[in-house]
Amino acid sequence: xxxxEAIDFCALERELQAAVAADEKYQRENDAKFRAVxxxxxxxxxxxDIVLASHLKPLEKKDKMGKKKNLLWNSYATQxxxxxxxxxxxxxxxxxxxxxxxxxxxxxxxRRCLKSGQERYRFLCQLGGEPLGRIFQAEVGFGxxxxxxxVLAEHICxxxxxxxxxILQGLCGTKRFGLNVALLSQGEKDSCRDLFGKxxxxxxxxxxxxxxxxxxxxxxxALQEERNKLIQELVxxxxxx
Numbered sequence: 001x002x003x004x005e006a007i008d009f010c011a012l013e014r015e016l017q018a019a020v021a022a023d024e025k026y027q028r029e030n031d032a033k034f035r036a037v038x039x040x041x042x043x044x045x046x047x048x049d050i051v052l053a054s055h056l057k058p059l060e061k062k063d064k065m066g067k068k069k070n071l072l073w074n075s076y077a078t079q080x081x082x083x084x085x086x087x088x089x090x091x092x093x094x095x096x097x098x099x100x101x102x103x104x105x106x107x108x109x110x111r112r113c114l115k116s117g118q119e120r121y122r123f124l125c126q127l128g129g130e131p132l133g134r135i136f137q138a139e140v141g142f143g144x145x146x147x148x149x150x151v152l153a154e155h156i157c158x159x160x161x162x163x164x165x166x167i168l169q170g171l172c173g174t175k176r177f178g179l180n181v182a183l184l185s186q187g188e189k190d191s192c193r194d195l196f197g198k199x200x201x202x203x204x205x206x207x208x209x210x211x212x213x214x215x216x217x218x219x220x221x222a223l224q225e226e227r228n229k230l231i232q233e234l235v236x237x238x239x240x241x
Contacts, residue, residue: 048185
């Protein structure tokens with residue numbers, strides 16, 4: 001009789017904690033959305049701020065008084081320690097081939113470890129559309145879809161056209177995607193329109209210049225036509241006018 005494979009309880013515990021954290025975040029943001037609607041906020045920006053600040057708690061009297069302020073005598077040592085802590089945290093976040101597996105891990109990695117738009121762009125392209133769709137299959141966190149579109153629009157290049165299309169396609173399959181699109185700010189909608197404009201322009205350039213000669217030309221042309229159809233489908237999904 002073969003021995004049963006050992007169960008990795010640590011991995012199960014991490015997965016459970018991530019699922020609980022993601023569920024708590026979803027419930028917290030969902031409650032904030034209902035509160036904002038009930039309060040009849042005057043603008044989308046105010047609505048967005050209420051949801052993004054849903055994790056904050058008001059300070060109590062004991063948090064503001066009765067504590068001495070400690071002065072740092074060696075700021076350089078403190079900065080070095082913070083850097084080490086950040087590297088250790090990054091190592092803990094990584095799990096799936098050096099990339100996050102859950103929406104909670106992704107959100108923490110995105111916020112704390114990726115500081116520039118270029119870093120975030122390369123990270124999205126490295127991750128890919130299918131894993132993104134799997135990570136956010138329950139729902140893309142509030143505000144993240146707009147951030148993705150802004151980053152992709154600002155940094156897309158011709159060599160990454162196929163990868164960006166896969167990213168956009170992967171996000172389309174997530175739940176409540178239509179609601180996330182409806183809640184995009186005007187600036188994010190403009191970035192989305194700019195992104196699809198660049199994708200279409202890149203397609204025309206590659207169609208005119210990059211088609212090979214000989215028997216491979218028909219296959220390349222068919223692939224180009226398939227991608228153009230995908231763009232048209234995505235334009236409808238992202239409500240690009």
